Amino acid sequence: MIRAVGLLGGGVIGGGWAARFLLNGVDVRLYDPAPDAPRKLDEILANARRAYGRLTLAPLPAEGALAFASTPEEAAEDVDFVQESAPERVDLKRDLLAAASRAARPDAVFASSTSGLRPTLLQSAMTGPERLTVGHPFNPVYLLPLVELCGGEQTAPETLDRAAAIYEHVGMKPLRLGVEIDGFVADRLLEALWREALWLVNDGVATVDEIDDAILYGPGLRWSIMGTFLTYRIAGGEDGVRHFMEQFGPALQWPWTKLTDVPELTEGLLDTLERQSDAQAAGRSVRELERLRDDCLVSVLQALRVHDVGAGATLRSYESSLLGRSPTLSAHDAELRLYETRVEPDWIDYNGHANETAYLRVASRATDALLAYLGTDDGYLRTTGSYYTVETHIRHLGEALAEQRLAVTTQILGVDEKRLHLFHRVIRDEEVLATVEQMLLHVDVTSGRAGPARPDVLARVERLASAHASLPPPDGVGRRIEIGGRRRP
Numbered sequence: 001m002i003r004a005v006g007l008l009g010g011g012v013i014g015g016g017w018a019a020r021f022l023l024n025g026v027d028v029r030l031y032d033p034a035p036d037a038p039r040k041l042d043e044i045l046a047n048a049r050r051a052y053g054r055l056t057l058a059p060l061p062a063e064g065a066l067a068f069a070s071t072p073e074e075a076a077e078d079v080d081f082v083q084e085s086a087p088e089r090v091d092l093k094r095d096l097l098a099a100a101s102r103a104a105r106p107d108a109v110f111a112s113s114t115s116g117l118r119p120t121l122l123q124s125a126m127t128g129p130e131r132l133t134v135g136h137p138f139n140p141v142y143l144l145p146l147v148e149l150c151g152g153e154q155t156a157p158e159t160l161d162r163a164a165a166i167y168e169h170v171g172m173k174p175l176r177l178g179v180e181i182d183g184f185v186a187d188r189l190l191e192a193l194w195r196e197a198l199w200l201v202n203d204g205v206a207t208v209d210e211i212d213d214a215i216l217y218g219p220g221l222r223w224s225i226m227g228t229f230l231t232y233r234i235a236g237g238e239d240g241v242r243h244f245m246e247q248f249g250p251a252l253q254w255p256w257t258k259l260t261d262v263p264e265l266t267e268g269l270l271d272t273l274e275r276q277s278d279a280q281a282a283g284r285s286v287r288e289l290e291r292l293r294d295d296c297l298v299s300v301l302q303a304l305r306v307h308d309v310g311a312g313a314t315l316r317s318y319e320s321s322l323l324g325r326s327p328t329l330s331a332h333d334a335e336l337r338l339y340e341t342r343v344e345p346d347w348i349d350y351n352g353h354a355n356e357t358a359y360l361r362v363a364s365r366a367t368d369a370l371l372a373y374l375g376t377d378d379g380y381l382r383t384t385g386s387y388y389t390v391e392t393h394i395r396h397l398g399e400a401l402a403e404q405r406l407a408v409t410t411q412i413l414g415v416d417e418k419r420l421h422l423f424h425r426v427i428r429d430e431e432v433l434a435t436v437e438q439m440l441l442h443v444d445v446t447s448g449r450a451g452p453a454r455p456d457v458l459a460r461v462e463r464l465a466s467a468h469a470s471l472p473p474p475d476g477v478g479r480r481i482e483i484g485g486r487r488r489p
């Protein structure tokens, strides 16, 4: 659907976009004039890979290829989509988008990550200004699904449709605004909160730590589930929102808050913010804090997925679309290579190489990818059944080191209507590091017992098995564990 994107700017947000696209199998061409951009991007990518590896067990495509461009034109040439994430300055963004738009294909869609600038201001110098929308994301872009879409005076409606489809394809939740407005929706809400928080520090009412506690022990927990309005609907009890407004509406007139006044950002206030925020970080680096944030976000997203709520519902539908995206069987059936990954640092044991559990993890992802390839998509899992692994035999033949890329090739050894016998090779370059032999049993979703796979899935497995029948039997298949040919009685 989308093959390559051009990114303009590779800082906090551009780096997050690069990670989201690459991890969804999309090639990325990135332009950023800063000499340390590649280093920063590497660090963001390492954290993003770690987070994505924990986020979903659905089969992700092989990672896209990353290339650095030396001009904005080079980044935009022959890509399907361009996302601009340069510093928040109208003149800079306008010139950058204009230069890139001259080099891009006429059908390429453009989006700006701006936090609040109106797209009408940004599109004015573009060739094909109707191709630009705001695509305002949230940090970390690779985990948070929200992206606000806002068109300018010249934006064509189909630009919004196409951008929304691209964002959905990479697991996001596009929120289309019907009105062009400074700051869009989410940043207007966040700015109000932030302004108030600054006043509380400025007036010596609370420290940054106390303000953060006031969010994270209470309203912050609710927000990801029910936002503001549904939360207040419940707070109104059985009489609903009208009762809630009768009770608390008058307080808005008192008022408790500073409304739109902004505290002067004096050196004194900045010093206080810096000192107190550094104390909160307690010596942890930004990357460490990002990992903590990402781990917690993944857990929250997974919990919300169980209840099919908010961002969890987006994750669920993304996973079901990943399952439905498996390629159709092709002439390459004999070389099934459906899963690639990278050795994560936390798979490494005290010997400096991947622990044996890593191979089971990799094999189980490869099995999931195979099942998706065979057509056991989300609908199948809900209505028909699923293959369960009933036996696994792993042989460890080589060592994998952190960050090395692994691929898995899969050979089908046998099939009947309920069983599937398969053999994975975990390879690095051409070297086989492990083999994983598995027996899978098809289990019926309603009875919970072994039952036949659906005829179309079975037909695909059988075709694959007959294509693989001509391959030589794999080395080590059916091997048993013994010493000197003697088995214990």
Ligand SMILES: NC(=O)c1ccc[n+]([C@@H]2O[C@H](COP(=O)([O-])OP(=O)(O)OC[C@H]3O[C@@H](n4cnc5c(N)ncnc54)[C@H](O)[C@@H]3O)[C@@H](O)[C@H]2O)c1
Binding pocket: 008, 009, 010, 011, 012, 013, 014, 031, 032, 033, 034, 037, 085, 086, 087, 088, 089, 092, 096, 113, 114, 115, 116, 136, 137, 138, 139
């Ligand atoms: N940080 C956030 O939480 C956040 C959230 C949503 C949107 N945004 C928006 O994303 C955009 C980028 O913000 P950021 O936080 O990533 O800033 P950043 O400072 O981390 O990154 C900006 C990057 O742009 C690069 N750059 C400078 N001049 C450039 C040019 N001419 N062409 C291309 N790249 C150039 C810089 O080298 C830097 O790497 C802004 O528009 C911002 O409003 C930020």
